[in-house]
Amino acid sequence: MSAPGRRGVAARFRRKPLPMAAAGFVAVTVFAAVFAGLLAPHGPDDQDLAASLSGPSWAHPLGAGALGKDELSRMMYGGRTTLLSVVISLAVFLAVGVPAGMLAGYRGGWVDRVVVYVADTVFALPGGILLLVVLTVLPGDEPAAMVALGLLGAPGLARVVRAATAGVRGELYVRAALANGLGDAVILRRHVLPRVSGTIIVQASLFGAAAVGLETGLGFLNLGSSGATWGGLVWEASQNVGTRPWLLIPSGTLIFCFIMALALIGDGVRDSVAEYLAPDLAEVPPQDQDQDTGPDSGPAVQAAVEAAVETAIATGASAEPRGDALLEASGLRIAFPIGGRDVEVVSGVDFHVGRGEALGIVGESGSGKSVAAAAILGLLRGGGHVTAGRIGFDGRTVFEAGVAESEARHALRGRRIGLIAQDPLAGLDPSFTIGSQLAEVVRTHHGGTRRAAHDRAVDLLRLVRLPDPERVARSYPHQLSGGMAQRAGIAAALAGEPDLIIADEPTTALDVTVQAEILDVLRTLRSSGMAVVLVTHDWGVLADFCERAVVMYAGQVMETAAVAELVAAPRHPYTAGLLASNPNHAVPGRPIPVIEGSIPAPGDWPHGCRFADRCPLVTAQCRNAPVQLEPVGGQRGSRCLHADQVVVASASASAPLAGSRHVDVR
DSSP states (O other), X not given: OOOOOOOOHHHHHHTOHHHHHHHHHHHHHHXXXXXXXXXXXSOTTOOOGGGTTOOOOSSSTTOBXXXXXXXXXXXXHHHHHHHHHHHHHHHHHHHHHHHHHHHHHHHOHHHHHHXXXXXXXXXXXXXXXXXXXXXXXXXXXXXXXXXXXXXXXXXXXXXXXXXHHHHHHTSHHHHHHHHTTOOHHHHIIIIIHHHHHHHHHHHHHHHHXXXXXXXXXXXXXXXXXXXXXXXXXXXXXXXXXXXXXXXXXXXXXXXXXXHHHHXXXXXXXXXXXXXXXXXXXXXXXXXXXXXXXXXXXXXXXXXXXXXXXXXXXXXXXOSSOSSSEEEEEEEEEEEEEETTEEEEEEEEEEEEEETTOEEEEEOOTTSSHHHHHHHHHTOOOTTOEEEEEEEEETXXXXXXXXXXXXXXXXXXXXXXXXXXOSSTTTTSOTTSOHHHHHHHHHHHHHOOOHHHHHHHHHHHHHHTTOSSHHHHHTSOGGGSOHHHHHHHHHHHHHTTOOSEXXXXXXXTTOOHHHHHHHHHHHHHHHTTTOEEEEEESOHHHHHHHOSEEEEEETTEEEEEEEHHHHHHSOSSHHHHHHHHTOGGGOOTTSOOEEOSSXXXXXXXXXXXXXXXXXOTTOOHHHHHSOOOOEEOSTTOEEOOTTGGGOOOOOTTOSSOOTTOEEOOOO
C-alpha cells in the first residue's frame, strides 16, 4: 500500500481564491508588458493629435494622453520599465538580505554582531536622500537607483530573517542533521530555508509593492527613465487632472491593483508554505497499530531484564572496556550562561567506551547526563560550552578546551558517531519524506547517485525492522507512529555507518513492547561491532542492554562499575536510592521508597558532597570538602566517604533506605 499523497505548496495555493485571482492579475499584467510589441495596438510614442487628451474610444480603449499617445499601449510598454526596475531591486534585496540574515541567525557570534551592526548603520542613513544622490550622479539611470533601493532595504530583511533562523536553529531536527554530519550549507538550504521561506515571501511581497510605489514616484518627479513608465503616466495625468480627470483612472487603478495583488500573493504563498510545513492532523492516516503495539508484555520484559542481570552476575561481568577505548571523555566541565554569568552544570566528568561495548549513563532528570553526551558531538544548546577537559576518539584528541575548534570533531558526526535523539518526531524534518532525509545523509557521507542513495535508505529502514520500508520511505514524519519514527531515527543515525551510537533515552514514552523492539534492534547492531552510549533513567533498560554504567548526579559521576556489580552491590547511597525506588521492586501493599528532596540547581550545589542533603549516611565530614571519585575495588569507583556502608533496599528488603519518603514515582 502506498503512502497517502500530500498536497504540495502549489496545490494548497490553488485552493485559495483571492490569492489565485491576484496571481492571475499579475500574470496577465506581466505577460502584457513582456509581449507589448505584439499585443499593444499602438507604439509607445505613436501620436494621434486629433485624439489628444480624449477619453475612451474604439481607437483608444483607455483614452489618449498628450499628443494623442495611446494610454493602453503606454501602460503596456511602461510596464516593461517599471517591472524590470522592481525585479532589479527585489533581486538585490533578496540576494543580500536572505544570506546575511540566515548566516547571522545560524552562526551567531561575530557573524551575528557584524550583520546587526551593518543593519543598524544602514538604518541610520537617510534612504531618500541617498537615492536622490544616486540619481544626481547618474541622472536618468533608474536601474542604479533600484539597486541602491535593494541595498538599503536588505538590512531590514536580514534582521527579520535572522530572528526566524535563530528560532529554527534550535529545532531538534536541525541538531539531528548536525549530528548526522550534514554540512552547514546543506542544513541551511534544505532544513532552515524552507522554514523561514514564509517570512521571506511576506517581506519580499511588501518590498516589491514598495518598489512599485517608489518607481512610480520617481517617474512622477521626472527623476527616472525618460521612456514610458507607469510613474510617467501618473505625472502626465496630474498635469491635466483639472480638465481631463479620466487620465488618472487607468494608470492609478493599475498601480493600486498591482500593489494589492503582490500583497495578496505574498499572504497566500506564506499560508500555503505554513500549511505544508505543519500539515493538518486530518491528513495523518490511520496508524498500523499492530506494528507498534500489542498485548501488555510488561511482566515478560521485566522477567527478561531480571534474567539478564542474574546472568551477568553469574558470569562475573567486568567493568573493564574491551580492547582499546574508542571514545574517551576526560575532565569535562560544561557551563551555560545564566543571569549574565557562566554557571557550571557538569563538573569533571570522565568516562570511556570500548569498541563494541555498551556503556550506560544513568541518573535523575537534571543530573547532567544528556548534556555530557551532547558535548561529545559539540551539540550543546543555549550557549553551553566546554570550559575544561578533552575528548578523544580512536586514539586521537578531537577536542580540547581552550584550543580552537577543529574540523576533527565535525568529521565524526554521522560518519564515525551517530546520534539517536530522545524525541523521534522532533528529530525528523516535517518538510521532507523519510526516504529523502535518509538519502541526504547517505549522499553526504558516501556520495553516489540519488537512486543509489534512495535504495540504501530503503535498506536502512529494512535493517531497523520497519515493515514495508518502501512505503515508509515515501511517508512524511507526521504519518508515522512513535515507534516507527524512533526506528526511522535509528536508521538516520546508521546512514553514515558509524562506529559508535549515542542513544539519548531512545525508549522514552514508548510502550514496553516497542521498547523491547528498539533495544533488540540496538542489540543486533552491537553484534556487528558497533559501540553504544545509552543515556537513560530506566534501570531495566540499563540492565538489559549495557555492560558498564556511569551514575551521574548534580553534574558529577557518583559511581562507575559493571552493571551486574552496580545492581548487586552499589557503593554509593545515590545509586542505592535509585535502585530502591525502582517500581519493578515494589512490594504489593507497600509504598515505593524514593530519595528525599531533589537535585539542587546548578550554582547552588553544596560545598562538600553534592548528595549530602539527601543522603541517609551523611556526616559532618561529608560537608567539609568536595569528595573525590575513588577506587573501591577492581574497576569500580565511588564518590562516597562511606562506600562500605551502602545497602540497597531490594524487592525482598524489609525496610526502605533511611530518610526516604513514600510517594509513587516512576
